[in-house]
Amino acid sequence: MTLPWLSRRCLLAGLALAAPARAQGAGWKPARPVTLVVPFAAGSGxxxxxxxxxxxLAEEIGGTVxxxxxxGANGAIAAVAVARAVPDGHTLFMTTNTTHSANPALLRQIDYDPxxxxxxxxxxxxxxxxxxxGPEVPARDVASFIAWAKGKPGGVNCASANAIGVVGMATLARLAGFxxxxxxxxxxxxxxTDVIGGRxxxxxxxxxxxxGHIREGRLRALAVTTRERSALMPDLPSLHxxxxxxxxLAAWNGVFAPAGTPGEVTGALGDALVRVLQRPPVVQRLAGIGFEALPAGPAPLAALVERELPRWAEMVRAAGIEPE
Incomplete structure (x- = not known):
């Protein structure tokens, strides 16, 4: 299977969809280091x-990040911490659809509102x-995986570390009948580690x-979760x-600040992030780790959250998942 570092299509898409940027150095500057909170462990995507x-980003804003x-708690621990932080631009939250689309449907009680x-x-x-x-599973493609899963006594043991993992595997099992x-x-x-180890x-x-695990043969990739093939791995079929x-099932990534952060601060930070993700070398580096750059400012991100919340609620319901 070919794993290209970057396709021309991906590079052009990342540049074409980027919002217009202001001149470098314009706007708010931090008075102390900015903390970028990530709701997942080191080594995660x-x-x-x-x-x-x-x-x-630190270079763009003239400070330290x-x-x-x-x-922990499907990202909810980090989300609560950021929501309660001082809204002055010095605490940011780089997160995903897990905390800001899926958790309200997956968790019985959450102490934040996305x-x-x-x-x-x-x-x-x-x-x-x-x-x-993992290497001990005999399947080489989706069809053989489903056939194997249907015949496995006790069913398939799956792992999840985010919303795609929870909702995706439940949806696949329902649609494929295992x-x-x-x-x-x-x-x-x-x-x-447990997939590779056969547990x-x-x-x-x-x-x-x-x-890295796929390239070294410790994991076998069978399909992408989006309806269409990914430009990042064009040789791999979609489950559909x-x-x-x-x-x-598609995931997204964005940056938030605590509510009440002044608009000039979020605007300056948003402009800085868009400028960073407009750079062709950055687009290429991100594609090399499996991330498609689609930079946009605060308003498009707010609209995305509003669209995704009801969509994920319906996917959780359709998958038959009970809130925990």
């Missing part, structure tokens, strides 16, 4: 994006997610966290294409 973006990983408690700063782009299996039990993990690297059969995971008709 979101953490990989943060490690690329944070030092470049420090990454703080706060995993709309009311946050000020959108910038959309960054989309990570590509894959269905992967039994699956999903175990929640605090972090994607921990879950991948877990399969999971849905982003390219960023899994690519592999006759799991209707399967379509």
């Amino acid at each position: 979101t953490d990989g994006v943060a490690r690329i973006v944070a030092p470049l 420090v990454i703080e990983n706060r995993p 709309v009311r408690d946050f000020a959108p700063v910038a959309r960054l782009g989309n990570p590509a997610f894959l269905l992967v299996v 039994q699956a039990t999903t175990a929640p993990y605090r972090s994607a690297p921990q879950a991948l 877990i059969d399969a999971m849905m995971i982003d390219i960023t966290a899994s690519l 294409e592999a006759r799991v008709e209707g399967f379509d």
Whole structure:
């Protein structure tokens, strides 16, 4: 399977969809280091994006950006911490659809509101997610995986470290007609260790966290979770294409500040992030870890959250998942 670092299509898409930027150096400047909170562990896909973006954002705003990983409770621990932070631009939240689309439907009780408690700063782009299996699973493609899963006594053991993992595997099991039990993990690297070790059969995971294992043969990628093939891995079929008709799960990544952060601050930070993700070398680096840059400012990110909340609620309901 070819794993290109970057296709021309991906590069052009990342540039064409980027919002117009203001001149470098304009706007708000930090008075002290900015903390960029990531709701997943080091080694996760979101953490990989943060490690690329944070030092470049620091250059743009003329300050220091420090990454703080706060995993746990499907990202809710980090979300609550950011929601309660001082709204002055010095605390930012690089997060995903897990905390800001899916958690209200997945969790029986959450101590934050993804709309009311946050000020959108910038959309960054989309990570590509894959269905992967460990080396002991005999399946080489989606059809053989489903056939194997249907015949496995006790069903398939799955892992989840985010909303795609929870909702995706439940949806696949329902559409394909096999039994699956999903175990929640605090972090994607921990879950991948158990998939590779044969304690877990399969999971849905982003390219960023899994690519190294796939290249070295410790994991086998069977399909992408979006309806269409990913420009980042064009040789890999989608689950829909592999006759799991209707399967379509996409993730997104964005940056938020606590609600009440002044508009001139979120605007300056959003402009800075868009400028960073407009740079061709940055687009290429992100594509190399399985992330498609689609930068946009606060208003498009706010609109995305509003659209995605009811969509994820319906997907959770259709998958038959009971809130925990």
